[in-house]
Amino acid sequence: MSEKLLLVLDEGTTSTRAMLFDCHGKPHGSAQQELTQHYSAPGRVEHDATEIWHRTLACAREMVSKAGGADRIAAIGITNQRETVVAWNKTTGEPLARALVWQDRRTSDFCERLRGEGHEDRVQKETGLLLDPYFSGTKMRWLVENEPTVKAAAEAGKLALGTIESWLVWKLTGGAHLTDASNASRTLLLPLDGAQFDPELCDLFGVPHAALGEVVDTSGEFGHTLKELFGAPIPICGLVGDQQSATIGQGCLSPGDTKATYGTGAFVLANHGDAVPHSAHRLLGTVLMQEGGKRTYALEGSVFVAGSLVQWLRDSLGLLGTAAETETLARSISDSGGVVIVPGLSGLGAPHWLPEARGVIAGLSFSTGRAEIARAALEAMAHQTYDLAAAFAADGAEWTSLKIDGGMSANDWMAQDIANLLDLPVERPEFVETTALGAAKLAAVGCAMYPDLTTASAAMRGGLEHFKPRMEPGVRKLRLANWERALAAV
Numbered sequence: 001m002s003e004k005l006l007l008v009l010d011e012g013t014t015s016t017r018a019m020l021f022d023c024h025g026k027p028h029g030s031a032q033q034e035l036t037q038h039y040s041a042p043g044r045v046e047h048d049a050t051e052i053w054h055r056t057l058a059c060a061r062e063m064v065s066k067a068g069g070a071d072r073i074a075a076i077g078i079t080n081q082r083e084t085v086v087a088w089n090k091t092t093g094e095p096l097a098r099a100l101v102w103q104d105r106r107t108s109d110f111c112e113r114l115r116g117e118g119h120e121d122r123v124q125k126e127t128g129l130l131l132d133p134y135f136s137g138t139k140m141r142w143l144v145e146n147e148p149t150v151k152a153a154a155e156a157g158k159l160a161l162g163t164i165e166s167w168l169v170w171k172l173t174g175g176a177h178l179t180d181a182s183n184a185s186r187t188l189l190l191p192l193d194g195a196q197f198d199p200e201l202c203d204l205f206g207v208p209h210a211a212l213g214e215v216v217d218t219s220g221e222f223g224h225t226l227k228e229l230f231g232a233p234i235p236i237c238g239l240v241g242d243q244q245s246a247t248i249g250q251g252c253l254s255p256g257d258t259k260a261t262y263g264t265g266a267f268v269l270a271n272h273g274d275a276v277p278h279s280a281h282r283l284l285g286t287v288l289m290q291e292g293g294k295r296t297y298a299l300e301g302s303v304f305v306a307g308s309l310v311q312w313l314r315d316s317l318g319l320l321g322t323a324a325e326t327e328t329l330a331r332s333i334s335d336s337g338g339v340v341i342v343p344g345l346s347g348l349g350a351p352h353w354l355p356e357a358r359g360v361i362a363g364l365s366f367s368t369g370r371a372e373i374a375r376a377a378l379e380a381m382a383h384q385t386y387d388l389a390a391a392f393a394a395d396g397a398e399w400t401s402l403k404i405d406g407g408m409s410a411n412d413w414m415a416q417d418i419a420n421l422l423d424l425p426v427e428r429p430e431f432v433e434t435t436a437l438g439a440a441k442l443a444a445v446g447c448a449m450y451p452d453l454t455t456a457s458a459a460m461r462g463g464l465e466h467f468k469p470r471m472e473p474g475v476r477k478l479r480l481a482n483w484e485r486a487l488a489a490v
Contacts, residue, residue: 004074005067006443007234009056010436011080011164012242013101013264014311016052018059019433020067021440023449025460027431029066031059038098043105043346049086049095052164053171061230070232076172076225077238077443079245079435080164081264082186085139087150087211090160090177093170097147100139103264103304103346107138108355119204126191126201128277128285130353134302136163137188141206159211163187165239166213172236173223177213180239181295184215185287192276192285192297218244218289219446219453237446242435243267244288247298248442249434250403251457258392258399260385260418261435262408265349266306268388270397272297281391282351289442291453299397301350301388305343305359307408309377312345319370327413329374338363339376340486343384348490351391362486378414382421383483389422401425405434420471421479430463437461 003023010017015035020028033055038046064070083102088095100106111131114120120131129135140161143150153159160170163186166179184190188205189197195215202209216222218240224233240248243261247269250259255273260266269288277285277299288298307323314320320329342348344357361373389399401424409415409432419426431437441456443449450456 004072006440006449007060007063007067007073007076008436008439008443009060009076009078009168010242010439011052011056011078011168013081013103016056016059017436018056018063019436020063021437021460023444023459025431025437025440025462029063031062033059043108045101045103046098047084047101049088049099049167052099053168056168057229064230070230070234073234074449075235075237075443075447077240077439078165078168078236079240079242079439080168080183082163082183082241082243083134083136083139084164085136085143086162086164086167087140087143087147087153088160088167088170089153090158093175096149096153096159097143100143102134104139105133105347105355107133107142110138110141111355114204123188123201125278126198127188128185128192129188130282130284132353133355134304134349135186135188137201137205137207140187144206144208154208154211157210159208160213161207161211162213169222169236169239172225172229174226176223178216178222178239179213180218181215181287181290182218182241182244183239186241190215192287195293217291217293219291219442221446235447238439238442240289240439240442243269243300244286244298245438245442246405246435247271247288247438248453248457249436249438250405250429251461252403253454253457256397257403259403259405261406262306262381262404262414263406264306264308266303266381266384268301268385268392269298270392272299279395281394282353283391283395284350289453299392299395301391303384303388304346304349306381306384307406309341309343309345309380310408313373313377319373326374326378327411329371330378330413333371333375336376336379337365337367337372338482339368339372340482341373341376341380342486342490343377343380344490351387354490357490360486360489362489363482378411379417379479381408381414382418383479385418386421386480399424401427403427405429405432407432415467419467419469421476423469423471423476425469426467428465428467429461430465
């Protein structure tokens with residue numbers, strides 16, 4: 001019989017996907033379904049947790065069938081968009097309200113209040129995070145305070161709170177309440193050097209400690225799926241947040257290794273080894289992975305809007321037929337004609353952290369057309385990455401090269417523009433969906449397919465493509481000056 005396969009559940013912001021990988025990291029199939037985005041008010045973004053579960057299960061069943069049955073699956077790995085929060089009933093296993101998505105900004109006022117009370121320094125020192133609506137803890141508090149069903153469940157001791165991987169593990173196993181250290185480190189409730197969620201931080205944020213799951217490693221055996229789901233139990237052996245997963249998928253296993261993922265948002269992580277990271281330039285400290293209770297950390301810069309800018313130009317403004325059209329339009333002109341887009345559509349993330357910022361399109365003239373706007377949208381990715389590079393350098397973590405991935409990185413023009421503006425070599429794997437690959441590597445280690453992550457990574461990483469910088473210094477200087485002027489207007 002041929003070798004067993006690894007099943008990865010990749011939980012994105014706009015879709016859920018199941019993928020099959022073999023022990024060499026080669027994909028053997030994929031099933032994907034879109035997720036409904038609910039915008040109940042400005043600044044609010046919600047998902048239906050039941051829809052996430054049903055569509056994930058449908059995709060997983062399709063891939064289990066393609067593999068030849070549950071006995072052909074060695075293990076499941078789960079990776080997810082990290083800060084989205086689900087509240088559900090521990091008795092019934094059903095969600096109590098819509099999930100609050102990581103992009104949701106409804107807790108801005110609460111974050112500002114805590115900041116005004118002088119809590120941010122303490123929170124950053126303990127958790128590596130800043131007081132921003134992006135993170136899970138303030139969303140959990142909002143649900144408890146504002147959703148009567150959630151509040152009642154908390155008072156009755158029946159409330160479960162968790163991020164998407166925690167929700168899926170509960171549903172897959174029939175009641176295991178777990179969260180891995182990488183996702184837990186995004187809640188504002190886990191000290192970077194603490195094994196479990198901290199009761200004092202929970203009190204500060206108004207989150208019932210009893211509603212949270214147990215913090216576990218990113219690889220290991222976390223339980224088995226219910227027999228009735230796939231015909232036979234399958235072990236769940238990898239759990240990891242999507243950006244940490246992409247970092248692992250890129251093979252960034254040594255201190256200093258740096259990757260940037262361009263998906264709905266853009267996220268740069270640099271491996272920080274076993275030293276707890278502390279940033280003086282508004283970057284984030286986070287858990288990269290945890291094995292046998294031992295943590296590897298990362299320094300992170302998070303940009304809220306990347307691919308979602310192109311989606312907005314396509315779906316809301318009707319300027320594009322397809323996302324791929326941006327590359328053709330960008331190549332059709334020699335420059336953007338001075339047009340600059342600052343994509344603050346849901347605030348600005350690192351290193352600016354301006355939750356109330358709004359998007360800006362500057363430099364418009366009668367000569368501006370679709371091509372200039374499309375090119376400016378792609379250029380915004382390089383500019384946001386440049387700002388992060390400057391912050392990393394100021395924190396003593398200067399980049400010498402950059403590994404990129406994510407669906408948007410398949411755009412060759414954008415990849416070259418990032419190399420040009422940063423004046424650094426950029427490396428892209430032939431298989432750009434490294435988020436799923438990272439979870440596959442962790443699952444492979446968790447089920448003992450490989451003895452350790454270094455061995456798994458060496459065996460499962462494919463070919464690479466390289467982009468070398470080739471921009472004139474004067475052009476770069478003008479681009480940066482235009483960006484700074486536009487940034488000042490948000």
